[in-house]
Amino acid sequence: MAVDERFTQDYRDGQGEEPEGVRSEVVTGPVSDWASDFSHLEPEWAADPYPIQDDLRQRCPIAHTDRFGGGWLPTRHEDVTAIAYDTERFSSRAIVMSNYRPPLDLAPVGGVPPISSDPPFHRDARRLLLPAFTKSAVAKREAATRAYCHELIDALEGRRDVDAAREYAQHIPVRVIADMLGFPPEDGPRFRTFIEHSLEGVNLPPDERMAHMSELFDYLLEQIRDHLDHPRDDLTTYLIDAELYGQKLQPQHVSGTMALLLIAGIDTTWSAIGASLWHLAKTPADRERLVAEPELLPTAMEEFLRAYAPVTMARLVKQDMHWRGADMKADDWVLLSFPAANRDPAHFDRPDEVVIDREVNRHVAFGLGIHRCVGSHLARMELRVALEVWLERIPEFTLADPAAVTWAAGQVRGPRTLPLRIGRA
Known part of the structure; x- marks a missing residue:
């Protein structure tokens, strides 16, 4: 087949070039007051954000910061929900809070459609992806996913100390997404580098960030x-x-959607698997119960998603306004903390407890509104299979060193290192 003329080197227009809207100020450093100077990139937030969120919810439910060029952090379920559903006043053209705001002319498509798309374009871009993520389509991937989980555990045979994040959790979504996109599975280490640069490198100088994004989109062009x-x-x-509206997709749409699936489809599930194993390693009663009652796992899994929801999503304010006591300016960031919403005592009973047989659990780990995660069926399958295989093969495990567990900073939170001791302590 001849090379499609759409996919020449200018396919990265609006992605890898030096953009307008860059603000080069440093956004990390000690926080003076989380209500007026928050930063989700700080070590204490990565290690344990929940006490900070609880404190803010009580004394300042919508926190503010001058970092990142100005932003807001709602911590109540009702506020997160209201913003997630309000596409008239809040735009999704950028979903990672950083020192860069994409130009307005990227709307309504955005850089990584459909998650970066605003209505009405969003609806049609999302519909294109739905067939690949139905329950029936996902079910066809379960056997291969289960076999791969067994392969990963086979490689741990005979060892007492393992890193469940680096040697198990991260590999599962890498293999699944690589298979879906038709990418070489041996490129997994490159995927992890792309993820780190995209989600954890938001404080890098703009030229470095653009260079990293160019690496990602150059790779996508190769594929x-x-x-x-x-x-x-x-x-x-x-x-x-x-085709959309009778025409083939624009190159930026194709590559942007591929970037979304590669980055969001891996890091979120990797984080959810790791956080679940972390909980079970430090909570022997829950681990022993799930080993004895494997039929409880689907319910327990939803509770892990609620309690350790990995994803926080960003929005941009469309115009100056006074919103529920906050004087928001056009292009201010808003961080939609689904983890904070999932622990709001006004919405959940015993929100800070992990209740693995919680029957009523309308958590928002997969988001809310039109941007609710299109891959939720896939993520649930990967999480369930990963935990089923692990508990079947390794029913006894504990934290080898609780202090050695590290968590990702930024908008997707999960264990990056998870040292476990296999067998009886």
């Missing part, structure tokens, strides 16, 4: 060209061939 030459039955070929 697109390979698929043009060798079409196959995967999501990349589907996006290349897909």
Whole structure:
């Protein structure tokens, strides 16, 4: 097949070039007061954000910061919900809070559609992805996912000390997403580098961030060209061939959606698996009960998602306004903390306790409104299978060193290192 003329080197327009809207100020450093100077990039937030969120919810439910060029942090379930559903006053054209705001002309598509898209374009861009993420489509991937989980545990055979984040949790979504997109599975280490740069490198100088984004989109162009030459039955070929409004997708739409699936589809699930194993390692009663009652796992899994929701999403204020006591300015950031909403005592009974048989659990770990995670069925399958296989193969495990557990900073929180001791303590 001839190379599609859409996918020439300018496919990165609006992605990898030096953008307008860059603000080069440093955004990290000690926080003076979380109500007026918050930063979700600080070590204490990464280690344990929940006491900070609880304190803010009581004394200042919508915190403010001058960092990142100005931003807001609602901590009540009702405020997070209201903003998530309000597409008239809050834009999704950027969803990672940083020192860069994409130019307005990127709307309504955004850089990584459909999560960065505003209505009405969002609805149609999202519909393109739905067939790949239905329950029936996801079910076809379960056997391969389960077999791969067993492979990973086979590699741990005979060892007492393992890092469950680096040697187990992170590899599962890497393999699943690589298979969906038709990418070489051996490129997994590159995927992890892309994720780190995209989600944890928001305080880097703008030219470094742009260089990292160029690396990501150069890689995606390589994959697109390979698929043009060798079409196959995967999501990349589907996006290349897909049509919207009677035309093939724009190159930025194809590459942006691929970037979204590669980054968001891996880090969120990796974090959820790791956080669940962390909880079970430090809570022997829950671990022993799930080993004895494996049928309880789907319910317990929802509770892990509630209590350790990995994702916080950003919005941009569309115009100056007074919103529930906050004087918001156009292009101020708003961090939608789904983890904070999931621990609001006004919405959940015993919110800070992990109740693995919690029957009523309308958590918002997968978001709210039009941008609710399109891959929730896939994430649930990966999490369930990962935990089923681990508990079946390794029923006894504890934290080898609680102080050695490290957590990702930024908008996706999960264990980056998780040293476990296999067997009886």
